[in-house]
Amino acid sequence: MTALQSNLLEIHTPQGREEAWRFTPLKRLAGMHDGTAVASLLDSLKLTGALPSGVSFEKVEAEAFTMSNDAIVQRIRAFSGSVQRLTVSQNTEINEPIHFSRSMRDLQSVEFARVQIVLEPNSKATVIFENSGDLRLGEDLEIRVGAGAHLTFISLQEWGSSSVHAAHHHAVVERDGTFNSIVVTVGGSLVRLLPTVEFAGSGASTELLGVYFATEGQFFEHRMFVDHLVPQAKSRVNYKGALAGQDAHTVWIGDVFIRAAAEGTDTYELNRNLLLSDGARADSVPNLEIETGEIVGAGHASTTGRFDDEQLFYLMSRGISSADARRLVVRGFFTEIVSQIKDQVIEDRIMARIDDELAKAGAING
Amino acid sequence: MSTLEIRGLKVSVTTEGGDVEILKGVDLTIKSGETHAIMGPNGSGKSTLAYSIAGHPKYTITGGTVTLDGADVLEMSVDERAKAGLFLAMQYPVEVPGVSVSNFLRTAATALRGEAPKLREWVGEVKGAMEALKMDPSFAARNVNEGFSGGEKKRHEIMQLELLKPKIAILDETDSGLDVDALRVVSEGVNRAKENNNVGVLLITHYTRILKYIKPDFVHVFANGKIVEEGGPELADKLEAQGYEEYVNA
Numbered sequence: 033m034t035a036l037q038s039n040l041l042e043i044h045t046p047q048g049r050e051e052a053w054r055f056t057p058l059k060r061l062a063g064m065h066d067g068t069a070v071a072s073l074l075d076s077l078k079l080t081g082a083l084p085s086g087v088s089f090e091k092v093e094a095e096a097f098t099m100s101n102d103a104i105v106q107r108i109r110a111f112s113g114s115v116q117r118l119t120v121s122q123n124t125e126i127n128e129p130i131h132f133s134r135s136m137r138d139l140q141s142v143e144f145a146r147v148q149i150v151l152e153p154n155s156k157a158t159v160i161f162e163n164s165g166d167l168r169l170g171e172d173l174e175i176r177v178g179a180g181a182h183l184t185f186i187s188l189q190e191w192g193s194s195s196v197h198a199a200h201h202h203a204v205v206e207r208d209g210t211f212n213s214i215v216v217t218v219g220g221s222l223v224r225l226l227p228t229v230e231f232a233g234s235g236a237s238t239e240l241l242g243v244y245f246a247t248e249g250q251f252f253e254h255r256m257f258v259d260h261l262v263p264q265a266k267s268r269v270n271y272k273g274a275l276a277g278q279d280a281h282t283v284w285i286g287d288v289f290i291r292a293a294a295e296g297t298d299t300y301e302l303n304r305n306l307l308l309s310d311g312a313r314a315d316s317v318p319n320l321e322i323e324t325g326e327i328v329g330a331g332h333a334s335t336t337g338r339f340d341d342e343q344l345f346y347l348m349s350r351g352i353s354s355a356d357a358r359r360l361v362v363r364g365f366f367t368e369i370v371s372q373i374k375d376q377v378i379e380d381r382i383m384a385r386i387d388d389e390l391a392k393a394g395a396i397n398g
Numbered sequence: 399m400s401t402l403e404i405r406g407l408k409v410s411v412t413t414e415g416g417d418v419e420i421l422k423g424v425d426l427t428i429k430s431g432e433t434h435a436i437m438g439p440n441g442s443g444k445s446t447l448a449y450s451i452a453g454h455p456k457y458t459i460t461g462g463t464v465t466l467d468g469a470d471v472l473e474m475s476v477d478e479r480a481k482a483g484l485f486l487a488m489q490y491p492v493e494v495p496g497v498s499v500s501n502f503l504r505t506a507a508t509a510l511r512g513e514a515p516k517l518r519e520w521v522g523e524v525k526g527a528m529e530a531l532k533m534d535p536s537f538a539a540r541n542v543n544e545g546f547s548g549g550e551k552k553r554h555e556i557m558q559l560e561l562l563k564p565k566i567a568i569l570d571e572t573d574s575g576l577d578v579d580a581l582r583v584v585s586e587g588v589n590r591a592k593e594n595n596n597v598g599v600l601l602i603t604h605y606t607r608i609l610k611y612i613k614p615d616f617v618h619v620f621a622n623g624k625i626v627e628e629g630g631p632e633l634a635d636k637l638e639a640q641g642y643e644e645y646v647n648a
Binding site: 341347348353354361363366367368 | 485495502509
């Protein structure tokens with residue numbers, strides 16, 4: 033155990049009025065943001081299964097290769113010079129997903145984890161992080177997708193009900209690289225994810241998909257930032273969320289910045305929320321800032337609605353019970369994105385968890 | 399042998415301007431194997447009758463009774479009505495994103511039959527129903543009504559009629575938006591359901607052309623929220639020649 037108060041006085045401590053923190057209940061962050069957390073030295077991230085050839089996973093001393101303004105990331109970096117790093121060598125194509133998991137239980141201390149995923153040029157891989165158990169985790173994940181490389185990154189937050197998880201997932205995507213991600217957040221007390229994509233070369237593209245389902249008292253925040261710094265890059269964002277139960281609270285922020293140099297940008301972001309009961313709150317804020325008019329397209333949409341009575345009537349008129357009809361509609365709502373995981377075991381597990389949360393929240397007994 | 403009995407049915411809807419009475423006392427009895435055509439001008443309340451029997455929450459029953467073999471339909475929830483043997487083929491079937499046709503049909507069949515149909519037999523059943531309605535096999539994997547053409551939506555409704563085997567089926571303007579070929583295919587589906595399952599049919603339509611394919615035993619003229627004239631198939635011929643004018647202005 034190491035106390036973190038030392039040497040960190042220069043790091044700004046969020047007060048809650050800052051734009052980046054205005055929705056987050058700081059009191060529930062287990063002291064990650066203000067330096068009062070007691071850090072554990074454990075690396076809970078474990079490789080599950082064998083490492084394919086052309087891939088390495090090791091702990092190294094390394095500098096960060098991204099910049100972050102996030103107070104938690106700054107504290108993590110000040111705390112730890114070492115990184116768990118996954119590297120996929122140049123021209124290596126891995127067809128089977130590489131699985132990692134965190135499944136420990138420790139609610140006494142906070143794990144400050146630095147992780148890097150590096151895809152060297154023209155490599156291709158799918159990496160899956162499966163988070164379960166109960167942890168307090170501050171996660172600084174840096175991703176480099178080299179020229180012509182292709183990464184699908186899947187992060188599953190199936191935490192137990194006491195977990196606190198604050199993470200910055202920052203991908204740098206080089207020329208003609210592709211970074212696709214799927215984020216699933218269905219468990220935890222507080223989850224705050226900051227997916228960031230920084231285009232470093234033209235022809236790069238990203239698709240950021242996500243689903244979240246918050247029930248009573250849970251706070252899930254997904255705050256993305258897509259930085260179009262270079263010409264001819266493409267980004268798509270599609271996050272879907274559902275909420276049920278008293279004080280279930282979700283926040284989705286989609287910041288897209290098209291800089292003056294980013295001619296030929298093509299971007300669209302979408303967030304849809306399904307409010308399944310009273311007492312829940314969904315905040316949804318798309319932001320698009322454009323410094324050049326020479327673009328292919330830029331748009332965003334955000335909707336928040338309740339169960340569609342006509343859908344429920346249609347299903348029930350075929351004999352399907354009210355509870356089953358609601359379950360079908362919610363599953364259908366999430367299927368578009370969950371089916372993109374392309375792993376039947378995981379997809380079934382996520383859908384079962386959603387069914388379970390729905391039932392517990394009483395949101396299917398209309 | 400089943401009987402749907404509608405007596406003095408009065409229904410209103412709530413609008414911004416207050417409650418408006420749409421059905422003003424409807425009496426109608428439909429038995430297994432019978433086909434009743436309800437014909438009338440737009441806005442006469444035909445669809446309200448269909449949706450009220452099915453239990454759509456938008457409509458408030460203000461008077462009268464609806465019973466199926468003596469059981470009080472109006473006391474039943476929407477799914478209970480389907481389980482009791484009622485079916486509504488909708489004029490505008492609803493899209494359900496992310497729910498495949500095959501999942502939807504199997505869920506419905508499981509609910510109505512009280513147990514999941516055996517997979518092998520079920521696959522054959524669905525395949526047969528789709529072939530009979532000249533539907534492409536890829537249809538089963540599509541999301542319910544999502545991106546369906548008008549004709550596909552109606553075939554999908556009639557496929558459900560054949561698979562779910564209700565006692566009494568209400569077909570709400572199933573002919574609208576269909577070309578001649580689709581109208582024939584869909585009508586054949588209804589006729590198969592009559593022949594195979596002895597379903598009683600309440601056929602709601604604006605036009606007489608579907609009656610060339612589905613022969614009604616009784617024709618009821620609907621105007622201003624009630625039945626204003628009743629007769630046999632010959633009444634449809636009269637409507638074809640004279641239109642609804644005399645009833646609307648009556």
